[in-house]
Amino acid sequence: MKLFNYLLKIDRRIIYIVVGLLVMFPLVKPLGLGVTSGPRARTLFEAIDAVPAGKTILISVDFDPSSMPELYPMLTAVMRHAFAKNLKVLLCGLWVTGAGLADKAATEIPPEYGKKYGEDVVFLGWKAGVDAVILGMGENIKNVYPVDYYGKPLDSLPMMNTVKQLRDIPIVFAISAGTPGYQDWLLYAQSRYGMRVGAGVTAVSAADAYPYLQSGQMTGLLAGMKGGAEYEVLVQKAGYSKAYMPAVAAMDSQSLAHVVILLLVIVGNVAYFATRKRGA
Amino acid sequence: MKRSIPLAICLIMGIAMMIQFFVPHPASVAFYDLTTKWVRIVAAFALVLGTGSLVMYHVDKLQRRRRGWYYSIVTLTAAAATSVIGLGWGVRPGSPLQDIIFSNLLVPLNSSMFAILAFYMASAAYRAFRARTKEAALLLVAAFVVMLGMVPIGANVPFFWFLVVMAGALIVAGLVTRSKALFIGTGALVVGLLVWLAFSGFKVPRLMLPDTAEWVLSVPNMAAKRAILFGIALGGIATSLKVILGIERGWLGGGKQ
Amino acid sequence: MISLLILLLAGQAALLDTGAAPLAPPAPPVAVRAFDTPNDAGKSITLSWNAGEGPAHEAWIIERTAAGIEPEVIATNKPGETGYLDEGVKDRVGYTYRIAAVAGIDTVWSQPSAPVTCAPQLFNADRLNILIAMVIFFALIIYYIETAKKGKNLFVRRIAGLDAVEEAVGRATEMGRPIIYVPGLGGVSDIATIASLNILGEVAKKVAQYDSALLVPNRDPIVYTVAREMVRESYTKAGRPDAFKQDSVFFITSEQFAYAAAVDGLMAREKPATNFFLGMFWAESLILAETGAQTGAIQIAGTDSVFQLPFFITACDYTLIGEELYAASAYLSREPLLLGSLKGQDYGKIIILAIVAVGSALLLLSGIPALSILARIADFFSVR
């Protein structure tokens, strides 16, 4: 029983070091565990894959840089999928702190597929007022965004002639780290303009999205970094992209981290129950 | 007078916004837009409250030279510098506020604050998360299923083997503690596994961990979250109604004037 | 003229080749209906029509006329779309519409629709269900608060957690070690903080009776002042106003993680017998619960933050889950406001469950063809 007492008295810093090393190791030397895609990611993938070429999909960037590790890979994976299928991508955002991220994606991803700004991708930028923005876009996008994020009038962008209002857009993929986020697109865009709403969320709020999936309001869900990795794998398997997949690269560490937490709980409990019977 | 007018404002605004929800008339829509803009403006001024008390707290700490007063200098200068840079050179991405301060100061600090929580999680997992009660044990098992089911390592692990490991842990715990309840629980689990094995023709059942995790999320978790949603909604509505009708006056603050 | 001839010949030639039926003109649309779009802010008319029997057509043309204005084609629809929302109209002006089915060069017009004027509505009938729900629930809350105010005895069951509270305070007295009560990191306006302060009052009363030590570290200055008054009042109620120590309730800092670290230090130094974590908590709940568990203290937590409950449940001996915290404070304080809204919410839940049960039964019955009308019940709960 001395072992159990020792186990319980281990200094927390040793645990920190063990966890730190175990999480860092696979980043340097990947274990290659591979990622399998779940049903929720496939539903979203099939919904976007079914959009006919030439049509436009809307991506709403509603998160800030501190949720980048979980949500940014989703943005790049969906954009690569859309461009590989010759879909046009319209970007907007309900978080002011997300504007920089959408701008970064709108400049880095299109060149990979030879797509030009204004013809294949447009970033509308951020506007205050959540419901007013969505409802406004439902009636006429130009009323809400007379100019795009870079100050160019929408009339000068050829792509915007094919997209006047939300009814012209089959699906919106809302990537949200909280509120405002996918719930606002469900509340205002889906019920009123019949748009299909897919969502990408941080892992913390994933469990709370299931009531909306069950009621049929939502078309697919990507949860946390794992959701991003699932979509990256789907896009790569379909031959749409050969780009580096940051989320997949992190999955080995994620696996190891979860196993570590599991073992820590089990060992901790066994040691606790052992000493509790004898000791206190 | 100092109480009745604010209570009257609160009552009028509350009732007006509730009625507005049901009236699609353009006048009502205009009222909604106008008040929304006003609230956004007034709420922006509320920032004065938060910032004001923070600044006063640190200035007071500085004047009294209380322990760690020099850190207050850091906070005050950082707040002043950032707001001056932000107000001076604008907030459009590409401005110094966004490119330098936000991306290289705020983001690393903010995400590092959350990242160290992963370490606290690990040490709490080892030293605090105990299956003291059967509810806590059930919670931990459900957490294990979800955690393993969500990552590649659990992708091709049959749920059957997971339960076998759980049964093993229960047996060890049972032997160590000799608690009757644990023996009954373990016995039931082992019998259940044998029946399941028999049913699937003595081959390991094909149900994989990720599918089990998906089931845990979309059936029991969904039902529980929906029940909690009802509770939160009814609680929120009751509180808001009490605020509007002036029954709940906590926000008026102390003092009887 | 020649071009027309060639066209005709080409048309005939095409026919001969494919042997298709002669290109008869398409059938005009039927049942053309135009009505003021309901439940809106006016300035919009909804059109709907059905395709007539007969050969296929390539498109619909929608034409609008009004008294004294030239007829004007406002839209062309693809064959599948037999409806249109016309939002380019003014209120209180009579409009009539005609729809045409177009195939090649033939355009066959429908009968003009009856004249229709549009106007904003004063009540959105789609939201009637929300209005009914609101009225029911308001009635419940106000009724129970009024009955509670009249002093009528409203029964609230004793929350199991309260026995744990009593037992924990008793344990601290036997062991002669202090109790640390953390009223959460929320502000005065948070319901969980108000509930926590009510329970603090009760705990302080017991502490005063048993004359054991109580420490209340605070993160919010306003909560700190209210907590101090709460504890002083409890000591006087317990008949020992002199035993109240001024510095047992104190303010530490308003920064989240600094507060958590300071309370950890307090726990390590004071080695309390019992820790209470009741109120609003965020990510620092982990740090508090873990250090507390290390010191071997009995820990009782209570919060309505769904994200922190899992950690408290596994790290503490007893946890008041969400609304149990409110029920405990209502039970202890017997305060009419809390009792009234708690009872109102309770019966609100019963109504929700009753409707869900009855509704499900009826909807299942609607599976029988004869009763299929019952299926419309579900629409009553849809939301627009």
Add this chain to the structure above:
Amino acid sequence: MHISTSILTWVAAILTIGIFSFLWKDNPFYKFCEHLFVGVSVGYTIAITWYNSVYPDLFDPLFMAPLSKVSLGNKLLLVIPLVLGLCYFCRFIPRLSWLIRFPMAFVLGWASGVVIPAMLQTNVLKQMQGTFLTPGIFTRWDVLLWAVISFVGVVCSVLYFFFSREHKGALKVASETGIVFLMVGFGASFGYTVMARMSLLIGRLQFMLRDWLGVIR
């Protein structure tokens, strides 16, 4: 292994190390970073609030815009939120501190009035509609089973939070079933929260190893 040469990446890396040093021991470097964080986030909020709401919604239309763009009537209307907003400043003047009740009353009244229908709409009616058992559940045995289990789960979990009657007899069985569902629900949230914290840690380590030290791709 090509270490980054940009000063800004180095600053970000040093601040990350500063925050992580709290794991070892609370130390001045950590205290500096934490206080810097509080200061920078306050300054950032001030700048963002000015450019995204105070200036475009109040300052520009009221003071800057010519009468041609914003009519006198609208300008007078804007004076009301301005006055209400300024009342917040009285918080720090002891004699006038009761004035902050006016803007609070306005915002609290508006928010309470808006939240009640919205909550009923999204959290009550929509979720009730999702809970109904419809004939559609008879398509397959597992769809039927899960639908019934979900239905029982919602009913029992709600009954767990029923306080007007002692939990005896049928109510006791219902609340004990309810707690099982609640615990599984909390377990799911626990699992996802662990995943989220780990993802953020991995994100930080990827920054340190890739952008700063250049050890990985």
